[in-house]
Amino acid sequence: MTRTRIPASAPGVESDVTRVAVSTVIFSLRRDAADCPRLVLPLVRRTRDPYDGLWALPGGWLDIAENLDDAASRTLAETTGLTPSYLEQLYAFGDVARSPTRVVSIVYWALLRADEVDAQVAAHASGGDAPENVAWFDVNDLPTLAFDHNQIVDYALWRLRNKAGYSRVAHGLMADTFTLAELREVYEAILGRRLDPANFRRQVENSGTLVRTDSFRTGNHRPARLYRPHRDVELADRGPLAATSSTHESSTT
Amino acid sequence: MTRTRIPASAPGVESDVTRVAVSTVIFSLRRDAADCPRLVLPLVRRTRDPYDGLWALPGGWLDIAENLDDAASRTLAETTGLTPSYLEQLYAFGDVARSPTRVVSIVYWALLRADEVDAQVAAHASGGDAPENVAWFDVNDLPTLAFDHNQIVDYALWRLRNKAGYSRVAHGLMADTFTLAELREVYEAILGRRLDPANFRRQVENSGTLVRTDSFRTGNHRPARLYRPHRDVELADRGPLAATSSTHESSTT
């Protein structure tokens, strides 16, 4: 699998042409020293001008025969080797001044299941795909990024937090089964505030998005019931490709 | 002011290049025979292949030295001669199969004040900017459009309806002053259902987005107080260019 990034000059670059790139803000979770889940995202270190040496969002040039979504998936696969559990277009950034040459970046954002990322990080460390140029950063502790990528990450974070408030996107970060406390921790990591365990339980139970299993997670205290996502429950609201329908309410809990 | 559209072939077109176009879904209001406001949008008749003769969204090619927002504004001005009261990026459409040549369309959606459109329609009829190729259509009675433009309009409509539910975008369709009944009619036209006048009044009064004036609209019955939009009230939630902040709630009434 070859690496593609956003170089300033591709072979045969023409400075009088507007080129289209695709980048992706990939969110996942990693537990910190205190075993508390933190939002993290992978960045790629640039090896060319402009911004040589700075960290940037994973991305690449849009191929002439490639759909936008496919380009985002490819980007994501080349960076992490994984399939996202959620992928959505974020915004098209195209200011003239955002790059020395004219580049319109179609930016996506994605969620990766935490358990799969752990496996991937191990695989990357052993595999030979130049892992030294990819690193995962805590979203609350980002360096200065290349181009307008700090701004882009801010916007993606806003979208994630906003969407977590009225849809079930956050489930895309979970493994197959999980306890309600684990799910609540994830929401707390995303929203950046504590949630009442009792009320959180009732909300997700009444939402119909989870089904109880007969298994329990045993630990230091009373065992907690495991849940799994309900099939047939979309993670988010309709996209531009959905059929005509009368569902025009995304702000429902 | 010159007209720019989305021709299949621009001068010097190369079929091995991905080109970037900008189109805009422009919503406004027009009163029907029963004096009831209807959502309408302007379309442009194509005069080239592909889809020669079909109606399409107003748009044009992105200039190498032009920001995306500016291109959308230019498109809008060329079509209607007006400045939008609201303009927001909708989505980037870039499927390989959506056009014979590879075109990525950055699509915007906009709102135009109803009173200004009336003036513009008159001006267009007298002015010489080929008005016969621009026509306004009721959004509920659209013909088959060129490319994937029907799908795009559907998505823009969904976004407008959704956003009208939790923000004050709809105010962008109103004149300087208006009665609460007029504002309610607009919401009814957008949402496609009747609203309780009493509850609607309380909602917008408590929202703090309107200020009472001392004027009244006199008609066949009891005069209705005129309101005007409050300064310092954004029409919608934050966009990607907003500064870092902790406001991550767009679903507030």
Added chain:
DNA sequence: CCAAAAGTGTTATCCCTACACCCATGG
């Protein structure tokens, strides 16, 4: 006076929040 729209009041219901409280397990 009457019709109809402008505007006010009242109540039931739902959802969210806060918080008290019981349950089950490992140590």
Added chain:
DNA sequence: CCATGGGTGTAGGGATAACACTTTTGG
């Protein structure tokens, strides 16, 4: 048995929806 997290119950507040009711105009 006790500390701790899992899980349930409940009362108050705010927003909404339904609808009765009063006010003010033109005809």
